[in-house]
Each structure stands twice: as structure tokens, then as C-alpha cells.
Amino acid sequence: MDKLRRALRGDDVENDEERGIVGSIVDTTTLSWSTRLKAFVICFILGLLMSFLGTMCLFLGKGIAMFSIIYTFGNLVSLASTCFLMGPLNQIKKMFAPTRAIATVVMFVCFGLTLFAGIGLKSGPLALLFCILQFLAMTWYSISYIPYARDAIRGLLSQCFS
Secondary structure, rough: OOOHHHHOOOOOHHHHHHHHHHHHHHHHHHOOHHHHHHHHHHHHHHHHHHHHHHHHHOOOOOOOOHHHHHHHHHHHHHHHHHHHHHOHHHHHHOOOOOOOOOHHHHHHHHHHHHHHHHHHHOHHHHHHHHHHHHHHHHHHHHHHHOOOOHHHHHHHHHHHHH
């Protein structure tokens, strides 16, 4: 059936051998836009729920370790949800683009430090500090996808604090 589709599109039938196994895998794993959008929404909401449940663990007295694990994993799931929209390789390229590289590194360092403070040190105040920094880093990273949003926030903050 694939050969028939390629022939009708005018693609070269022998092109399949030239592309190799990677091209074949890409063709079979490509998702439709509606499927990508549904997966993004489900994954993003799941990440938000996990972050909320992590916060609830903190207030219900389940321990700082449980909070830091669930909260950080929820943020990672929310971040990974964007891979459905643009693909994992493209997402990684955009994450480490010059305009986002620092925010990305700070975000991942804060993920690690939150886990270290919560699990290794069992320090509630330190885990909460890194959690707040994690939130701010993710916000700054997310804002980088909106044109001129960072410049507008910098201008607003400079006027507020000058």
C-alpha cells in the first residue's frame, strides 16, 4: 500500500532503499496533528496534576521527599508534553538555542537541586527554595517562546524597581 501511495504522489519507489531504516521508522511513527495535540494536552494536564499532587503531599504531611519527587516529575512531564507538538529532536534543538540555553540549564539544575534537597538532605526550606526557583526558571523558559515577552517583562521590572 505504501508503494502505491508513493507512486501516486510521484515519489521514487527506489527511494525507500536509499533512506534506510531511519526513514522507514520515521514514516511509521509519524503522528497526525490531531493525535499530537491530544497527546500534548493529556501529557500537560497529567504533569500539572502531578505537580498539584506533589504540593498536596507537602501540605498533608507526606514528607518533603515525596513532595520533591512528585512535583519535579510533574514539571518534567509537562515539559515533555511539548515534544508531541514539535518532536523530541526539534524540542531539544530549541531548548538549547542561544536564546533559551541558560534558562534550560538553570531549569534542569533546579530540578536536580530540588530532588537533592528533598531526598538527600531532607531539608524542607531548601527544597521549597529550589522548587520556587524551578518554577521561575520554567516560567522564564516558557516565556521565551512568546516573541518579545522577555523584553516586555524586563522593561516592566526595570520600571518597577528604578
